Amino acid sequence: MVAIDVPEVNYTEYSNRQLVAVPLAVLVLALAIIGGWYLVTGAPANLGLEFTGGVELRVADDGGNVEQQIETAFDRQPDSVRAIPADDVYVVTFRAADEDPGNLAEDLSTQADEAGLSTTAIDQVSPSFASDTAQTAIFGVGLAFLGMSVLVFALFRTFVPSLAVVASAFSDLVIPIAVMNLLGIQMTLGTIAALLMIIGYSVDSDILLNNSVLRRTGEFYESVSRAMRTGVTMTLTSMAAMIVMAIVASLFGIDLLRNIGIILSVGLCADLMNTYLLNVSLLRWYKFEGVKR
Amino acid sequence: MLEPIKNNWRILLLVVVVLGATVALFAPQFGPQTAPGEDVSEAQQGVTNLQYGLDLAGGTRVRAPLVGYTAMEVDFGGDQPDEVARTIAAELENASAADITAVPSERAVDVTATEVTESQFRAAMDASGYAYEDIRSGVTQETRDVAQQVIKDKIDETGLSGGTVQQVQSLTGEYFMLVEVPGENRSSVTSLLEERGTVQIDIAYPTANGTGIEEGVLRGEDFQELGSASQRERVQGAYVPVTVRNTAPEGQQSPAHEFQQAVADRGFAEAYNSQRDQCDYRENPDDVSNPCLLLTVDGEVVNSFGMDPSLADSMASGSWATDGGFRLTTTEFAEAERIAINLRAGALPADLDISGQGTSRSISASQGANYKTYSLVTGILAVFAVAGMVFLRYREPAVALPMIVTAIAEVYALLGFAALLSYPVELAVIAGFIAVVGTGVDDLVIIADEVMSEGEVNSRTVFNSRFRRAFWVIGAAAATTIIAMSPLMVLSLGDLSGFAIFTVLGVLIGVLVTRPAYGDILRRLLTIR
Helix, strand or coil: CCCCCCCCEEECCCCHHHHHHHHHHHHHHHHHHHHHHHHHHHHCCCCCCHHHHHEEEECCCCCHHHHHHHHCCCCCCCCCCEEEHHCEEEEEEEEECCCCCCHHHHHHHHHHCCCCCCEEEEEECHHHHHHHHHHHHHHHHEEEEEEEEHHHHHCCCCCCHHHHHHHHHHHHHHHHHHHHHHHCEECCCCHHHHHHHHHHHHHHHHHHHHHHHHHHEEEHHHHHHHHHHHHHHHHHHHHHHHHHHHHHHHHHHHHHHHHHHHCCCCCHHHHHHHHHHHHHHHHHHHHHHHCCC | HHHHHHHHHHHHHHHHHHHHHHHHCCHHHHHHCCCCCCCCCHHHHCCCCCCCCCHCCCCCEEEECCEEEECCCCCCCCCCCCHHHHHHHHHHCCCCCEEEEEEEEHEEEEEEECCCCCCHHHHHHHHHHHCCCCEEEECCHHHHHHHHHHHHHHHCCCCCCCCEEEEECCCCEEEEEEEEEEEHHHHHHHHHHCCCCCEEEEEEEEECCEEEEECCCCHHHHEECCCEECCCCCCCCCEEEEEECCCEEEEEEEHHHHHHHHHHCHHHHHCCCCCCCCCCCCCCCCCCCCEEEEEEEEEEEEEEEEECCCHHHHHCCCCCHHCEEEEECCHHHHHHHHHEEEEEEEHCCEEEEEHCCCCEEEHHHHHHHHHHHHHHHHHHHHHHHHHHHHHHHHHHHHHHHHHHHHHHHHHHHHHHHHHHHHHCEEEHHHHHHHHHHHHHHHHHHHHHHHHHCCCCCCCCHHHHHHHHHHHHHHHHHHHHHHHHHHHHCCCCCCCCHHHHHHHHHHHHHHHHHHHHHHHHHHHHHHHCC
């Protein structure tokens, strides 16, 4: 039987600078990707239907060559057609049109009916509603992050360790967004929920680490390895749940669950790195050098 | 005797919560509310008392704003609301007093005629002489409340059960009507909502230079009693039997008398003498030879008809108004039904802009059923994944098994909550459940590791002090999750509030009930007594 043993890392071999370099480099890279995305596409990520407006149809695959029918059925080119074999449907997405966005949903559903396609679901979001949603989402994530930061500072009441938690949480948020861009995953409401969830999840292991080092007796490296044993198990368990959810949900075409699963998996991965490289080195600096000042 | 209870109260609490959840899930007393004429077994979806939302049961949800402009902080100067409305309407060429609502309690005036632009309304407000602070888009609370009731009535009149209408506010302060109708497709819901449903009768009459129109001789509010739509005997078509109100306040004419007068004035009695005399509005709408009644919905003529000679005579002689019986005839039965619904529910006070500024989501029942199965499978597999990881890590059933059982109990308790609150289970809620399993097990890992660290647990005191230490971390972690999720609970971000509510509920149940219980179970298994 395979057993999971959390490896002991010999932190003494590396300087703080070396430890911090990796997560910082990744963070900078992620920020660069997001910035580049913004410059090129005008948005920091691939925005999904909920943030751009448009219509999404689910068309039942009842045997025939539905894919071809979809090609010809509509008077405008679909922005994407995705087959979901497990559910026997095709998901057809149309961006909101500049000209006459008004009756897009109605027109498309009539056209589908006329072509003999049976639609099992229609989602329609108007552009102005979409931009409203985008604002609300950004505000929500910002508010959640702020609330978390305040709470962390209140819990530890020391600057550097609290900052370490907040910094790694920030990086945990940014890295999944960059990865999303690279993988071509769209930003939807589901991913926003996942990002908020990362704020909640990822802070757990940081709090555990800080608690172990600051509030408990014992030598620094011993405290770190103790916290690490628990923390890595925690993160891996959550990751297992999320990876399974992402895989199963994408087979079945449940986008909401798939997106949440993917984002959380990536975020938890990033969290492993940030907690045990970034946070640990900041704590070590604080413990051995910062306190003396 | 009380000693064992006192020692194990945390486990007992978990048992009580699980039993409570079972009762909420399966006891018929907690079953869903039944619509009139429906019995409990019909309202129940499946073996449990769980209610499924749109995603899992199929149906249509529409979220859209009411269109209009509102002047805020208006100084009414002691004038009556209808007086204010008339004064402002007089300054607008494309709106009547009916399009304007003045609400003294809100100090606001709104205009809901879609043709009126913001600058026109501003100009009219300036010209009317009422001082106001600013103009915003949207309508007053009063209009929203009326609209909410009208939409609810419309849905109920259509015979669809379980429809809900709510007002939600977005971050930018804009209000949206949120309408959910289970089991209906998009087009039938949007056509019900997008149609304002203003039913009115006009008279078309011949003049020297073409057809003249006298508008609004009868309006929706003039009808006192409404029958249900019926098929006409022998001839094609359908009708809605109505009674026109023949009472009026002192010094005013009743609608029935006004209508009777208008019909007599336009010469119906002279034009219709036998069954051969027909209305020819349909053939030549611009040049009718006989006067006609036009039935219009939202300004569009849906039917035109002449009048039975005897009815025309009784109107000319002035005897009709005492009875006031009248039939609104249509060419198709469906049309008659629609008119009956519109008359009964009343007209929407403002347009709902679904395609321009709203959003809609529609899912067929079969797609919903698929989602239900798939998300169940996803959830179960996620639990298995977690269980697998825990077993791999601890390889000790005494630690791992209670962990899995506790995590499942947590989800079960949440399902009980959902049934108790009649909260519709949706995909987002299921995502919340899975997230709860994830966080739940995390915390149990913290407890297990903490308790078992630093050697054997050989006394209660050692156990308790370690447990308390673990709990500090768990409490802090739970607090951050709750804080991170709380914006989603209140912001109007689609279905995600369900996700947030159940994640937070799950964390609370976890911290207050299941995690302490797991601690107790672990203590019993580990302490050597």
